[in-house]
Amino acid sequence: MKSESDQPAVQVIRPGDNRGTLYIVATPIGNMDDLSPRAVKVLSSVAVIAAEDTRHSGRLLQHIGISKPLIALHDHNERGRVQNILEQLLAGADVALISDAGTPLISDPGYVLVREARAEGLRVSPIPGPCALVAALSAAGLPTDRFLFVGFLPAKGAGRRTALEELRKEVATLVFYESPHRILNTVADIAEVMGAQREIVLGREITKAFETFYSGTAADVHATLTDDPHGSRGEFVVMVRGAEKAEAGLMAGELDVDHLLGLLMAELPLKKVAKIASGLSGLSKNELYQRALELKEG
Structure with a gap:
């Protein structure tokens, strides 16, 4: 693998050489109909698919009638698997990278692979499609001219509150991902650190059968989630209105x-x-x- 110091000041990569292409393929976040025809075509044409969870992705491929060799590529093994994938690309094989749901690298594995592929001068081509944060923002009714995606907040309360305190004066709309077993504590921490009246919107199970949006003040949304028997189920996108300039x-x-x-x-x-x-x-x-x-x- 080449070091960054070996690269020219400006790298330009275009289609046309005999080496393989690494395709970054977005897959559905819930509704299978959201898989694009182009994504299906690419998944059908590549030599191998690198997947975050091969069992999960195997079911997706079976659903669309595709049978391809799968390589597991996740947070715990990515650095060890990169060289093997690069060798296949350099030999001329096309490879697709997919995550369990949505667009790879957006709070999902793939950064190391993409970085090293580009360092080798290999073509990396995105196949756009579903992304939970973009889908949630588009329907939230919060300002989207400027937003800051933070991914997952720290799992422990003290670390989470510290992270929120650092973001409290940010004027851009804030976007987080959160798991069902932490959502109540996270909303409570937002209310405590950023103010009970801060406007938030939660998107739960986006594109799925029980898609739900909760919007209101942090305090009111927390109370509603607490009373909702489904309030701690499914995956969440948490969106927080940015601070007013006077508040910042x-x-x-x-x-x-x-x-x-x-x-x-x-x-x-x-x-x-x-x-x-x-x-x-x-x-x-x-x-x-x-x-x-x-x-x-x-």
Whole structure:
């Protein structure tokens, strides 16, 4: 494999040489009818298919009547399998990369393979199709002129809240993937860190029979999920409206916030002050608590 230092300043790769092409093929995220005719044609024509889970992908290929050699390529073995796949490509064989669902490399394996294939000057060609984050955003009703895809948040609560705190002032719409067994805790953390009134939209089981969208404030969505018997089932796309510019820098509205905190502090303990002020302003309860503490000590 070539190192990055061996590459020219600008690499231009076009169709036409005798080496194989690595196709990045998007597959359905739920509804099998979303598999494009072009994707079927490519999967039918390649010599081998690299799949995140060969058993899962085997069922997809069986459904569309394709029988091809499969190579398992996932997070735990990708670096060890890359050389074998590169050798097949360099020998002239076309290879398709697919994930369990959606577009490969979007919170799925494939980065190492694509990076090394491009370093070898091999053609890497995308076969567009389903992608959960794009599908969810298109139907969410949140701003899409600017968005930040974060993938999966940390699994543990402390790490998740730290990650959310770092993103709290981001003005772009935020997009996360989340598993069913963590969704309630994640929404609760969004409400705590980013404010109970922050607008969020959850897309559950997108393109499947029980596709559901939940939209509202973080606090209200959490309450609805808690009461919904299906609220912790299926895969989720979590979308959070970006911070307002005034919120992104607390200094822009600091005098008003300080005034509100001062009025509440005259009657209530600090934790209650932070909770009420967060509900009224949409700002982080933690930051409001720290600011109230500073005002009290000052």
